[in-house]
């Protein structure tokens with residue numbers, strides 16, 4: 001199988017590529033992996049460092065909105081895993097335009113190319129944020145979309161576009177919607193790496209609002225395994241939830257990180273809450289567990305401690321991103 005991975009130089013995309021090429025646990029064993037990535041501020045060569053010399057890897061520097069380039073990149077592939085996106089909610093609140101352009105427009109360009117080339121499975125990687133906030137219980141995949149931020153609205157639009165290509169054209173589309181993901185190689189603008197790198201450097205931690213927002217945390221290895229299983233075993237047109245049972249308020253998460261550094265609450269500075277901030281996300285994973293046999297395996301406290309260690313040991317990767 002020859003797989004095209006868009007956004008393969010980003011956090012989850014690079015973890016997937018490293019897993020596809022180097023992990024003995026990988027359920028997909030491609031003969032070629034092509035990364036298509038425009039290397040925005042969020043994409044780095046270093047994230048692909050461990051697999052850089054693998055002869056099965058090709059890296060195409062290009063934008064998913066570029067019709068001609070995408071057409072050439074898609075040719076010769078049997079499958080696509082689409083992760084390329086503008087992914088930071090705060091940036092989408094500052095300006096929605098790049099989110100609409102890349103997340104919606106870029107997805108449309110890729111779907112057209114997949115159709116033209118009769119590429120096989122098109123796995124579209126999406127997020128729990130498309131459902132908006134839920135006070136209690138969890139969203140099933142049939143729940144209505146009710147996104148709160150320009151980021152999640154652009155992801156919801158891309159999901160609907162992908163599903164429409166399945167219904168209209170019979171394109172072999174599968175969607176995964178994942179929970180808040182953490183692990184190594186995540187850009188330091190995101191919550192966990194931001195707090196960890198601030199703790200390493202002796203800075204304070206900016207905690208939004210009352211710190212009571214609840215997130216379910218999923219290790220990036222579990223997220224990638226879910227993507228690979230959905231790709232291999234999922235039904236065309238289906239939506240799979242990659243959730244986790246690790247519900248933590250941001251305050252609880254902050255407490256765990258402070259404990260990793262033997263630091264106290266004097267290191268925390270409350271800041272004005274993010275506009276339109278969702279209180280709680282939660283995904284019902286029953287169907288995913290039954291159909292794909294997937295469930296998270298990484299214990300949160302262990303995964304968090306290992307992630308903290310990774311940032312301690314890999315300053316050379318994250319420091320230039322903070323200075324950029």
Ligand SMILES: NC(=O)c1ccc[n+]([C@@H]2O[C@H](COP(=O)([O-])OP(=O)(O)OC[C@H]3O[C@@H](n4cnc5c(N)ncnc54)[C@H](O)[C@@H]3O)[C@@H](O)[C@H]2O)c1
Nearest residue numbers: 007009010011012038039040042043063064084085178181
């Ligand atoms: N991180 C999470 O918690 C999470 C959870 C669920 C779903 N997701 C989804 O997973 C995917 C990957 O998320 P991530 O956290 O790895 O994001 P990321 O920001 O770390 O990586 C995104 C990658 O896409 C590339 N990219 C951006 N615009 C592009 C364009 N126009 N053309 C080509 N490449 C472009 C960037 O260079 C980067 O390498 C996204 O679609 C996101 O919506 C993320």
